[in-house]
Amino acid sequence: MKICVWGEELAAWIAAAQFAGFGNDVIKAGSEMAPADSSNRVEPGLMEQLQHSIDAGKLVSNEQEDPFSADIHWLAIGPGELEAATEIVARIAAVHTGQVLVINQSNLGSGASDQLQQRLDAERDQHVIYLPDMLQAGQAMRQFSNPDVLLVGCEHEAARIMFAALMRPFTREGTELRMMSRREAEFTKFAITGMLALRLGYINELATLADHVGVDIETVRDGMSTDPRVGPHYLAPGCGFGGQHFTQYIEGLAGLLSKTRGSTLLETVLTQNEQHKELPFRKLWQHFHCDLSGRRIAVWGLAFKPGVTTIDGAPSLKTVDALLAQGAIIQLHDPEALEEFRFHYGESEQLVYCDEPYDAVNNADALLLLTAWPEYWSPNYTELHRLMKDPVIIDGRNVYDPQLLHDLGFTYYGVGR
Amino acid sequence: MNPDTCWSNLRDSAQILKKKHLSELLSDDTRFDTLSFSHDGVLLDLSRQRLLPETVDQLVALAEASGLKEKIDALIGGARVNITEDRAALHTALRTPAEKSLEVDGVDVVAGVQQTLQKMDKLVSILHSGQWRGYNGEAIDTVVNIGVGGSDLGPLMTCHALEEFKPDTVQGIDLHFVSSMDGSQLSGLLSRLNPATTLFVLSSKSFTTIDTLANAATARQWLLDASGLEVETILRHHFIGITAQPAKACEWGIPEQNQLLFWDWTGGRYSMWSAIGLPIAIATGMDGFRQLLAGAHSIDTHYQQAPFKENLPVLLALAGIWNINLLDIHAHAILPYDGRLAHLPSYLEQLEMESNGKSVTLDGADSDARTCPVLWGEIGPNAQHAFYQLLHQGTEAVMCDFIVPAKRYTEQSQTLQEQHRLALANCLAQARVLALGDKALDEETASAAPPWKRYRGNQPSTVILVDELTPYSLGQLIAIYEHKVYTQAVIWQINPFDQWGVELGKKMATAMLNELDEASPSTTLDSATRGLLGRINRLRHDSESA
Numbered sequence: 001m002k003i004c005v006w007g008e009e010l011a012a013w014i015a016a017a018q019f020a021g022f023g024n025d026v027i028k029a030g031s032e033m034a035p036a037d038s039s040n041r042v043e044p045g046l047m048e049q050l051q052h053s054i055d056a057g058k059l060v061s062n063e064q065e066d067p068f069s070a071d072i073h074w075l076a077i078g079p080g081e082l083e084a085a086t087e088i089v090a091r092i093a094a095v096h097t098g099q100v101l102v103i104n105q106s107n108l109g110s111g112a113s114d115q116l117q118q119r120l121d122a123e124r125d126q127h128v129i130y131l132p133d134m135l136q137a138g139q140a141m142r143q144f145s146n147p148d149v150l151l152v153g154c155e156h157e158a159a160r161i162m163f164a165a166l167m168r169p170f171t172r173e174g175t176e177l178r179m180m181s182r183r184e185a186e187f188t189k190f191a192i193t194g195m196l197a198l199r200l201g202y203i204n205e206l207a208t209l210a211d212h213v214g215v216d217i218e219t220v221r222d223g224m225s226t227d228p229r230v231g232p233h234y235l236a237p238g239c240g241f242g243g244q245h246f247t248q249y250i251e252g253l254a255g256l257l258s259k260t261r262g263s264t265l266l267e268t269v270l271t272q273n274e275q276h277k278e279l280p281f282r283k284l285w286q287h288f289h290c291d292l293s294g295r296r297i298a299v300w301g302l303a304f305k306p307g308v309t310t311i312d313g314a315p316s317l318k319t320v321d322a323l324l325a326q327g328a329i330i331q332l333h334d335p336e337a338l339e340e341f342r343f344h345y346g347e348s349e350q351l352v353y354c355d356e357p358y359d360a361v362n363n364a365d366a367l368l369l370l371t372a373w374p375e376y377w378s379p380n381y382t383e384l385h386r387l388m389k390d391p392v393i394i395d396g397r398n399v400y401d402p403q404l405l406h407d408l409g410f411t412y413y414g415v416g417r
Numbered sequence: 418m419n420p421d422t423c424w425s426n427l428r429d430s431a432q433i434l435k436k437k438h439l440s441e442l443l444s445d446d447t448r449f450d451t452l453s454f455s456h457d458g459v460l461l462d463l464s465r466q467r468l469l470p471e472t473v474d475q476l477v478a479l480a481e482a483s484g485l486k487e488k489i490d491a492l493i494g495g496a497r498v499n500i501t502e503d504r505a506a507l508h509t510a511l512r513t514p515a516e517k518s519l520e521v522d523g524v525d526v527v528a529g530v531q532q533t534l535q536k537m538d539k540l541v542s543i544l545h546s547g548q549w550r551g552y553n554g555e556a557i558d559t560v561v562n563i564g565v566g567g568s569d570l571g572p573l574m575t576c577h578a579l580e581e582f583k584p585d586t587v588q589g590i591d592l593h594f595v596s597s598m599d600g601s602q603l604s605g606l607l608s609r610l611n612p613a614t615t616l617f618v619l620s621s622k623s624f625t626t627i628d629t630l631a632n633a634a635t636a637r638q639w640l641l642d643a644s645g646l647e648v649e650t651i652l653r654h655h656f657i658g659i660t661a662q663p664a665k666a667c668e669w670g671i672p673e674q675n676q677l678l679f680w681d682w683t684g685g686r687y688s689m690w691s692a693i694g695l696p697i698a699i700a701t702g703m704d705g706f707r708q709l710l711a712g713a714h715s716i717d718t719h720y721q722q723a724p725f726k727e728n729l730p731v732l733l734a735l736a737g738i739w740n741i742n743l744l745d746i747h748a749h750a751i752l753p754y755d756g757r758l759a760h761l762p763s764y765l766e767q768l769e770m771e772s773n774g775k776s777v778t779l780d781g782a783d784s785d786a787r788t789c790p791v792l793w794g795e796i797g798p799n800a801q802h803a804f805y806q807l808l809h810q811g812t813e814a815v816m817c818d819f820i821v822p823a824k825r826y827t828e829q830s831q832t833l834q835e836q837h838r839l840a841l842a843n844c845l846a847q848a849r850v851l852a853l854g855d856k857a858l859d860e861e862t863a864s865a866a867p868p869w870k871r872y873r874g875n876q877p878s879t880v881i882l883v884d885e886l887t888p889y890s891l892g893q894l895i896a897i898y899e900h901k902v903y904t905q906a907v908i909w910q911i912n913p914f915d916q917w918g919v920e921l922g923k924k925m926a927t928a929m930l931n932e933l934d935e936a937s938p939s940t941t942l943d944s945a946t947r948g949l950l951g952r953i954n955r956l957r958h959d960s961e962s963a
Binding site: 275278286289321322326 | 543550
């Protein structure tokens with residue numbers, strides 16, 4: 001089958017790689033031929049499969065082939081890009097007179113897939129299916145190729161048959177297809193994301209409380225996850241979640257809830273998340289008795305999560321704003337996001353951009369760890385201690401062992417421990 | 418002409434005009450055109466005053482004979498017009514644009530004013546960006562202004578009036594005002610506020626005002642208890658001091674970087690244009706505050722330059738002189754027809770009565786003339802359901818100021834615009850009925866009514882109409898009243914800038930504080946005070962031992 005895949009999300013790359021691997025002719029539209037985010041590039045099995053398919057001529061770019069020549073389109077674009085999606089579908093409708101299947105895997109909000117359907121002609125067997133993106137980083141190739149269950153928002157039998165045919169290679173081992181309306185499927189995705197945000201909000205609230213009552217939230221979380229009703233997922237306390245997509249998507253849901261139901265549950269989670277992003281700053285502020293003027297502060301990790309160059313909504317922004325306002329000197333390091341950060345802030349006497357993590361801690365009064373990049377997990381502690389003026393570590397992601405750091409002579413602050 | 422001649426001419430006119438009903442005067446179709454005056458978006462309508470255009474000329478002659486022109490120049494030029502305290506009254510300098518200068522005793526006061534404005538600007542932008550941090554590192558989101566009199570009424574009135582001018586981009590700051598010395602406002606507030614995110618602004622010209630310091634001490638203790646931190650840390654992050662006495666503020670513990678200063682030559686009731694206006698700048702942004710200053714400055718220039726016959730503050734003052742000294746009216750109601758101006762009546766009560774509530778002239782003699790009337794007021798439509806009865810059918814003659822913006826809610830819902838139309842209609846109807854009485858009705862209906870449904874009318878009023886209520890127009894409005902007060906003081910030859918009557922009470926209260934703990938009241942006290950002290954001390958003693 002000839003499939004065109006749109007978007008830069010992980011789901012787009014996984015779909016492109018998997019379809020091409022099973023003999024389909026795939027056009028990857030609207031991007032370079034490799035994922036921009038390093039977090040996607042490190043997805044196990046992905047890059048090998050992409051390269052293999054490109055070499056075999058099964059995966060081509062939109063420069064090599066007209067994307068609208070395909071009659072199956074896979075949309076995995078970012079939230080908030082409904083306009084772009086609408087344009088793509090309108091163009092498909094203009095080009096095709098016969099059968100078309102659009103599988104929408106983007107989080108464009110409730111009702112978006114119905115809107116896209118309106119651009120197509122169902123009479124001519126042109127259909128939109130909504131397939132919520134359930135892939136988890138790290139296991140995405142396996143989850144795509146062998147899903148236990150697929151939630152399918154599909155309202156037409158012909159579309160279902162076409163979709164089943166497309167997915168046959170991946171659903172042979174008894175994958176259950178849960179059929180529902182597009183709106184229901186979209187709402188389900190909304191509901192899941194909201195639930196995850198609530199869990200993060202909850203664990204962060206507990207972490208704040210743990211700080212006050214003197215227990216280690218990591219031990220508590222470990223205990224919590226032994227209850228099968230709770231489970232281990234989305235319970236890592238930290239200095240707030242960021243990222244344009246996740247936050248934007250939850251903001252959409254929060255807005256919907258508060259507008260139609262007067263419910264502030266998710267708004268509260270978002271507000272508290274913003275406050276939580278300043279947690280490392282607050283710990284630093286308290287440690288130095290409310291005076292940070294002239295202090296030299298090292299910051300490790302600027303991206304909103306490991307594996308990306310993006311700083312949208314990252315805790316580093318709030319932290320650095322606060323430190324700048326207090327007259328501190330900030331020495332920054334990030335394996336990938338340093339340039340974006342420099343672009344955002346420009347040059348300043350208070351900002352020192354460092355290419356090496358150990359340059360950033362040189363002569364520092366404290367080190368803040370804000371993004372859990374793998375290279376920060378096991379530093380050379382002796383070197384760290386030697387370089388720092390005052391061995392204070394504020395661990396915004398709870399990656400270090402408090403006892404070990406204490407024994408090595410560091411003053412350690414974590415999140416809820 | 419000397420003032421005596423002017424007064425005598427005016428008395429002659431009054432003899433004639435006292436007999437004329439306003440309905441008669443208003444039958445002249447040109448009256449509105451000849452007796453309404455406008456400048457820079459403000460209209461002053463005196464056509465419902467019980468006077469004629471010729472009377473205005475006579476009143477202007479009185480102002481000229483009183484040396485008003487020279488006195489205005491003296492005021493704005495920085496002369497020591499406050500003779501009992503031997504200092505200038507330079508509230509006009511507080512709103513003079515940066516490019517100008519004014520030397521007083523060899524110092525450029527405008528430069529000093531601008532420096533303070535810059536420091537305010539810096540503080541406000543730190544607060545607005547969410548970077549003023551409390552003791553646990555959270556951003557300050559609540560500001561409590563502790564001050565009384567001039568350090569309370571101006572900012573309170575203005576912040577309430579300009580609430581909707583909050584800049585969109587700024588982090589929301591909740592503002593509260595605390596003034597009462599008994600702590601009743603503060604105690605309720607503290608139970609609701611988060612100490613970690615609350616900043617107190619202590620506003621006191623002398624930094625010795627007991628009302629303010631008592632509230633400040635309670636606030637400081639609240640923060641110390643909540644934080645468990647040292648007092649220096651708390652004072653550094655949770656208190657700003659605004660004062661003309663930096664040494665006293667330092668003594669109390671306000672660090673220098675948290676002090677905003679103003680000067681001896683700024684009277685308390687004229688101080689909202691100074692650093693005392695910090696809450697206004699927090700509420701409206703520095704741009705809003707500067708607009709307020711610009712509006713006032715526009716009136717300052719007008720006051721100094723316009724001929725008296727077109728000079729709004731002078732004309733407003735002269736209408737008052739006519740009513741008080743020639744028609745013998747000694748009650749004055751302030752009636753804004755806009756809920757945003759709810760605190761304007763109490764602001765003007767202080768401005769007028771504390772300034773001109775005097776009976777000794779500049780040369781120390783008893784004043785022959787009646788001076789400031791009793792002022793009070795309320796949002797007009799609300800007062801219609803309260804004291805308007807007295808205005809319509811009571812025995813007292815009362816002069817009224819109706820204050821109203823022509824436009825409101827221009828970008829909001831139809832129903833809200835309709836509500837403003839309703840307010841406008843009521844304002845116009847009340848001014849009309851107060852003037853005309855029964856004559857507003859057709860003759861037949863009026864004469865058929867029983868005595869208790871008859872309306873005397875003939876109550877004089879002024880309408881001040883602004884295009885819209887904005888920081889600029891509010892600045893104009895307040896400056897008009899300030900200069901009105903000064904103009905009347907010049908004509909009455911009194912000092913509007915001291916308040917010795919207030920000082921005595923303060924002194925006596927300090928002495929009385931000790932008496933409250935004495936077993937038996939001092940014999941030097943009068944019998945009424947001794948009697949009350951005895952009873953209070955017994956009651957307090959009983960509750961302690963119970």
